[in-house]
Amino acid sequence: MSWPINEIRADFPILDQRINEERLAYLDNAATMQSPLPVTRAVDAYYATTHSNVHRGVYTLSNQATAAYEGARQKVATFLNAASANDIVFTRSTTESLNLVACGFGDLVVHAGDEIVISVAEHHSNLIPWQQLAARAGATLKYIELKTDGTFDMTSAAAQITSKTKIVAVAQVGNVMGAINPVTALAQMAHQVGAYLVVDGAQAVSHLPVDVQQLDADFYAFSGHKMGAPTGIGVLYGKPALLEQMDPVQYGGEMISQVTRTTATWKAAPLKFEAGTPNISGAIGLGAAIDYLQQYGLANIQTYEHELMASLLPQLLALPGVTVYGPTDPALRGGVVAFNIDGLHPHDAATGLDLLGVEVRAGHHCAQPLMQDLGVSATARASVALYNNQTDIDQLIDGIKQVKEFFLHESRSNE
Known part of the structure; x- marks a missing residue:
């Protein structure tokens, strides 16, 4: 597709720098995406x-800040096609959002003998909260297995x-x-x-269109x-009836309706979950990020990133001594690919790539x-x-070839 790549890259000046005297190829977006100038300016x-x-x-000033903060909440609701801005709770991260559901809602509905189902591929932030809930409640944690x-x-x-x-x-x-699940x-x-469906959307929201009503997700983080x-800014979407049932897990200023010496009552959702001073600037930055992505269109972004993966994946698969994990069909995956080089620890591979200006993640990825x-x-x-x-x-691709050659040469030299 025709993609205004030069226009877009101009909004990310961090990409212009050199790493180890090499052109920067930033390819760790699954961990953190870079911020465009409209976000930092906002x-x-x-x-x-x-x-x-x-x-x-x-x-x-307070009225203006409140309008900007609540305006960001409405932008999130529109972005996700939530029925109301009141369905949107600001948190600090996906992790906090999922823990909020596990503690504030899970403790209400999961009891001894019940079951919680996740997949073996989950990030720890969508695994450990359910593991701990199962232990608290005397429930069983079960796993959806993966195909090859x-x-x-x-x-x-x-x-x-x-x-x-x-x-x-x-x-x-x-x-x-x-x-893509x-x-x-x-x-x-x-x-x-x-049962209720909780969706970890961390790797989806900036890469493909998300409609929580169409997905019929009970919670989306x-x-x-x-x-x-x-x-430091995150989102929890919840169906309104479920948010109403949930208990807060943090208490303090702003989330209360009435307090006496012995009792307290809470405001309605979402404010009952936002105790204390929130991350106001983070919410405003999130609103600006949504504006930026919608300027180009999530469906268009998905199509463009698919083209990149359609180029990358076959080349990776063709490299001798490289193992690629996950679907081999680019249409079945988002813009993430994990791989290993035979005989080389991933940390060494990532260090070698960094010397060539290529930034990838190495590790167990939580x-x-x-x-x-x-x-x-x-x-x-x-x-x-x-x-x-x-x-x-x-x-x-060129960096992987060089790293392979370097370590292979070193290995032969030491024989």
Whole structure:
């Protein structure tokens, strides 16, 4: 497709720098996406002109800050196609959002003998909260297994989701192998047995269109820094009836309705979950990031990133001595690909690539059960965003070849 790549890259001046005297190819977007100038300018403008606390003052600056903060909430609701801005809770991250659901809602609906179903591919932030909830409640944590290509085994899903299941929690896009998961089908399976679907959307929101009503997700969580916003701002979407049922897990200023010496009552959602002074600038930056992505269109971004992966994936698969994890069909995955080089630890591979200006992640990617299933301790991982280009892809492939040659030569020299 025709993509205004030069226009977009001009909004990310960080990409112009050199790393180890080499052109920077930033390919760790699954961890954190870079922020465009409109986002940093929006945050700077808030601090320069509007900085004050929200919801509390009757003076002009406070009213302006409150309008900007609540305006960002409405932008998120529109972005996700939520029915109301009141369905949007600001948190600090996907992690906090998922923990909020596990503690504030999970403790209400999960009891001894019940079941919680997740997949073996989940990030620890969508695994450990459910693991701990199961331990607290005396429930059983069950796993949807993967097919050999890293996609969900839906036969396994059907077997794991039973009349005892109360919560099904899965990522929309995997953070290691990048598989796009059948969230809508899982929602149907969960709801048929009276269970609730919780979706980790961290790897989806900046890469493909998200419609929480179409997905029929009961809860949907994501982090702003995965989509060009500042760090420290996250979102939890919840269906209104469920948010109403939930208890707060933090208490303090701003979330209360009435307090006496012995009792307290809470405001309605979402404010009952936002105790204390919120991350106002982060929310404003998130609103600006949403504006930026919508300027180009999430469907267009998905198409462009698919083209990048359609170039990268076959080249990776063709490299001798390189193992690629996850679907081999680019249409089945998002912009994430994990790989290993035979005989080379992923940390060494990533260090070698860094010397060539290529920034990839190496490690277990907060997915140790998945690593155990793959039979490895770690992988390298490359991930694209709307500002990456074919030169980044070529630089990665060439870098892998150079790293392989260097370590192979060193190994032969030491024999």
